[in-house]
Amino acid sequence: MATSISQDNSFFTGAWVWLYPATYLVHIAEEYFGNFPSYAAGFSGLPFTNAAFLVANAIFWFLMVGAAAWAARSGLGAQLVVVLATIITINAVLHGGGSLLGCRYSPGLISGALLWLPLGIVSLRRGKRALESSAFRTAVALGVGIHILVPLVGLGLVLLLS
Numbered sequence: 001m002a003t004s005i006s007q008d009n010s011f012f013t014g015a016w017v018w019l020y021p022a023t024y025l026v027h028i029a030e031e032y033f034g035n036f037p038s039y040a041a042g043f044s045g046l047p048f049t050n051a052a053f054l055v056a057n058a059i060f061w062f063l064m065v066g067a068a069a070w071a072a073r074s075g076l077g078a079q080l081v082v083v084l085a086t087i088i089t090i091n092a093v094l095h096g097g098g099s100l101l102g103c104r105y106s107p108g109l110i111s112g113a114l115l116w117l118p119l120g121i122v123s124l125r126r127g128k129r130a131l132e133s134s135a136f137r138t139a140v141a142l143g144v145g146i147h148i149l150v151p152l153v154g155l156g157l158v159l160l161l162s
Contacts, residue, residue: 034107086143
């Protein structure tokens with residue numbers, strides 16, 4: 001069964017996919033230098049260390065590089081980009097919501113708003129046009145599921161490295 005409507009998937013397999021790991025490095029840097037571990041520890045009550053933050057984000061960054069490489073080389077480029085776009089869009093929205101609800105800066109807000117939100121929205125819009133609706137919905141659901149798992153892995157690392 002075909003999952004792609006669009007005949008031109010170069011958007012999903014070209015240099016565009018490498019914006020994901022590149023912008024993730026910017027996002028990690030903003031979170032690290034904005035002291036996200038301390039920010040997260042403040043609302044979670046857990047001892048979120050810089051070491052746990054760096055280990056978790058190194059793992060996730062390498063996974064993102066792998067996903068980008070897979071997207072660039074496979075026939076699943078559109079689906080993989082939609083998964084990544086869902087993850088970064090949720091992250092950007094959560095940073096914005098955290099800043100609004102907490103009435104203070106959430107480390108990652110700036111790169112989330114200026115890089116990830118536009119990249120995610122453009123990619124999701126292109127993915128919606130390029131994929132059959134069931135393939136698009138499946139990719140979005142997978143992105144949501146992965147985003148739910150990310151803090152759980154982070155929590156495991158916090159407990160392991162504390």
